[in-house]
Amino acid sequence: MSDDKTRSGGLDRKLISLSEDYEVRDWAAKFGVTEKALRDAVARVGARAEDVQRELGGGR
Template sequence: MSDDRSQAGGQDHQRISLSDDYEARDWSAKYGVSEERLRAAVGKVGNMVDDVERELRGR
């Protein structure tokens, strides 16, 4: 199910959703990585923002 853009805040800021193209593009831009690398990181550590950030930064 896609995000309801009228509902702001909460969990959306804690989790990375790759189900919508715009979200994958935005998260990739935020971290300066390709969508492929972002998807690989999410596949490895899950979709929690802190975990993905640590994986992408190599910590």
């Protein structure tokens, strides 16, 4: 199933996709970090949002 880019707020709440610019932007905003910091965190711990949030210091 492909992403429906017409629906906002439709982030998969469990996985972070770095292949879609809007998802990178939205996840970075959610965690209050830069897009680079988000990409670096995903590279370190993987794409699970819970793991990335923990890596980034708890997020929001």
